[in-house]
Amino acid sequence: xxxxxxxxxxxxxxxxxxxxxxxxxxxxxxxxxxxxxxxxxxxxxxxxxxxxxxxxxxxxxxxxxxxxxxxxxxxxxxxxxxxxxxxxxxxxxxxxxxxxxxxxxxxxxxxxxxxxxxxxxxxxxxxxxxxxxxxxxx
Numbered sequence: 001x002x003x004x005x006x007x008x009x010x011x012x013x014x015x016x017x018x019x020x021x022x023x024x025x026x027x028x029x030x031x032x033x034x035x036x037x038x039x040x041x042x043x044x045x046x047x048x049x050x051x052x053x054x055x056x057x058x059x060x061x062x063x064x065x066x067x068x069x070x071x072x073x074x075x076x077x078x079x080x081x082x083x084x085x086x087x088x089x090x091x092x093x094x095x096x097x098x099x100x101x102x103x104x105x106x107x108x109x110x111x112x113x114x115x116x117x118x119x120x121x122x123x124x125x126x127x128x129x130x131x132x133x134x135x136x137x138x
Contacts, residue, residue, distance in 0.1 A: 023126025026113050030131035036066060036120060038075045038096055039131040045096055046075055057137040064134035073097050077134055083121045088112040090123070094132065105130075 030039050036048035036055070048055065048066050056065035062082055067074030075096035083090050089111050095104040108130065110123040119136040 024129050025126065026124045027129070027131055030124070030133075031113060031122065033133075034116075034120075036133045036135055037131075038066070038094075038133075040096075041129050045098065046073060055135050055137060057135065064136075066134065073099070075132070077123075077132060082136070083110070083112045083123060084115075086112055086115060092123075094130065 027039065027042075030037075038045040046066065053066065053068050056067070057063070059082070062079040064077045064079075065074060066076075075094065078093045080091040089109060091107050091109050093104065093106045094108055095102065097103075105128065108125050108128065110125050110130075110132070112121055113124045114122040119138060120133055121136065122131065122133045124131050
C-alpha cells in the first residue's frame with residue numbers, strides 16, 4: 001500500500017470514530033414540547049404524568065427525581081451546579097430504569113436549552129443525543 005492510501009485510511013478512521021462525533025443539534029420535538037420527560041436518541045424513555053408520577057428536587061444534593069407511584073420506573077439527575085438559565089453548561093450523572101434494566105451515565109455534559117416560569121428546565125447532551133427535562137420545585 002502506498003502512503004496516500006494509508007493516510008486516507010487513517011483519516012477516515014479518525015473521522016468516523018465515535019470519539020470524534022460532534023454534538024448533534026437539539027432534537028426539535030424535544031425542544032418544542034412542554035412535557036417533563038427523558039428521551040435517549042429517538043426513544044422516549046419516560047414522560048411524567050401528574051396522575052401517576054411524582055417529582056422530587058433536593059437543592060442541597062442538586063438532585064432531580066422523576067418517578068412513578070410504584071417507584072419501579074424513574075430517572076434521576078444529579079447536577080454539578082443548579083441549572084438556571086438558557087445556554088448554561090453543567091455536568092451531571094443520569095440514571096434511569098426501564099422494565100428490564102437500569103442505566104447510569106456519569107459526568108455527562110448538558111446545556112440548558114429552555115426554561116419556563118414553572119421551574120421546568122430542558123437539558124440537552126448532543127454527543128449522546130439525550131434530552132431531559134426536570135423541574136426545580138420551590
